[in-house]
Amino acid sequence: MNLQLLRTLQQWRAQKRPCAMVTNLTSGASVLMDENAAIGDLALSAEHLRTARARIAADQSGTIDSELFIRVYAPPLRMIIVGAVHIASALAPMAAMAGFDVTVVDPRETFARSGQMAGVSSMVAWPDEAMSDLKPDARTAVVTLTHDPKLDDPALASALRSSAFYVGALGSRKTHAKRIERLKAEGFSEADLARIHGPVGLDINALTPAEIAVSIVAQVIDVLRAEAA
Amino acid sequence: MTTTFDERRDDPLADLERWIAQGQKAALATVVATWGSSPRPVGSHMAVNETGDFTGSVSGGCIEGAVIKAARESLAAGRTALLEFGVSNEMAWEVGLACGGRIQVFVEPVSS
CATH class of the missing domain: 3.40.50.720 (NAD(P)-binding Rossmann-like Domain)
Structure with missing residues (x-):
């Protein structure tokens, strides 16, 4: 993750926008994504994107497969x-x-x-x-x-x-x-x-x-x- | 009429952003997996800067010291690290989880 991506994440959270950071635990590359957008240096397959969006909807952080980790940021209760x-x-x-x-x-x-x-x-x-x-x-x-x-x-x-x-x-x-x-x-x-x-x-x-x-x-x-x- | 008093809440990501904006090196530690009983859920964050200041947590205080050390090494080397703690770990006598759980923590330097 770099500062630019972190800043965008914080902006999205401030806007109460449900989103997630997906990180490759081997390479360290990451992508910030929500329902529509995906920005960052990690490219996800169509299948992983679908899984990640389902995880955002379910507010469920965790590993997607052995290499990918998703951290979901749901708007506050x-x-x-x-x-x-x-x-x-x-x-x-x-x-x-x-x-x-x-x-x-x-x-x-x-x-x-x-x-x-x-x-x-x-x-x-x-x-x-x-x-x-x-x-x-x-x-x-x-x-x-x-x-x-x-x-x-x-x-x-x-x-x-x-x-x-x-x-x-x-x-x-x-x-x-x-x-x-x-x-x-x-x-x-x-x-x-x-x-x-x-x-x-x-x-x-x-x-x-x-x-x-x-x-x-x-x-x-x-x-x-x-x-x- | 709506008035909002938006003081900064307990948010390690905000500290991370502030440290890096101030020119410090800083890393983010995140619980990526847990097995058995573990004190903090998956996704819990701890921010660590190069001087060893930290906010947030990845356990109930059991492994924070080791994670801070790993985060500073990670910052110095400029690379990520995947750490594992638990009773099955050979470090258990040194740094472990008294609750008998096992957790994996990912540490990443955040570049400016």
């Missing part, structure tokens, strides 16, 4: 947090540290402003607008923290209509039961509603905002990795 509340100020940096691109959504400007953190975007918007902008996908976790039905419910409804891999809602068992009733009335099925982790987080008897954030991040990772395990 995302976490959408609804509610720039106290727990968000612990959850957002923890999730960012775990590798998530985090967006904190809150229509209340003072709340959103107080939540400015490294690696974290904040968005002053109503949750339903934010969700239609952010388009959660299978690599997105959605966590609602406001306790306020007029903020949490629309976000949860959007999350349930998306393929988000994790949906969690803060609130006691009682609050959660009421929430389930409201969403049922909106037409969501038992199976839809079973996707919501509520009360949110692994049960570690968490008390403080930071402890609750640990339990949420732990549960999100558990759900994420359980799929692959």
Whole structure:
């Protein structure tokens, strides 16, 4: 690999472009590639190109044959947090540290402003607008923290209509039961509603905002990795 | 309104880019294969410069020292190296994986 190729790789990663570096472990030659392009000093056969593109789609790094190694760079996982509340100020940096691109959504400007953190975007918007902008996908976790039905419910409804891999809602068992009733009335099925982790987080008897954030991040990772395990 | 605070995250490739742009020699070490239990998955990166500074990891601290040494040799010689560590390796008494796993690490100098 040379500096030019490394720079291009870093640009593609910054653009959230799924890509991979394929390296010949004997010669050291490498090629940076994505769905359409392939640049570098390593020429791949049509068959190896096809295999490499399938590996990019599957986010699967590893050896292709005894000589070729592919390192896939998938865009970061995302976490959408609804509610720039106290727990968000612990959850957002923890999730960012775990590798998530985090967006904190809150229509209340003072709340959103107080939540400015490294690696974290904040968005002053109503949750339903934010969700239609952010388009959660299978690599997105959605966590609602406001306790306020007029903020949490629309976000949860959007999350349930998306393929988000994790949906969690803060609130006691009682609050959660009421929430389930409201969403049922909106037409969501038992199976839809079973996707919501509520009360949110692994049960570690968490008390403080930071402890609750640990339990949420732990549960999100558990759900994420359980799929692959 | 969207505000993004994009401080540099833990990214060995960013360190590699910065070192080389500053005129230092630097190499990239990558886990290319693992067998049995191993502390870091395939694709894990560690960046190493000529003075021995490093970021990222290829194991849980078990073999980093040996990989840094190999990376500096690789930089001096200007060629790549494919390293293997594990219980089956004769270096096991010296540098090995306590977890009993086996890993292969590819080291490549990144040219300016």
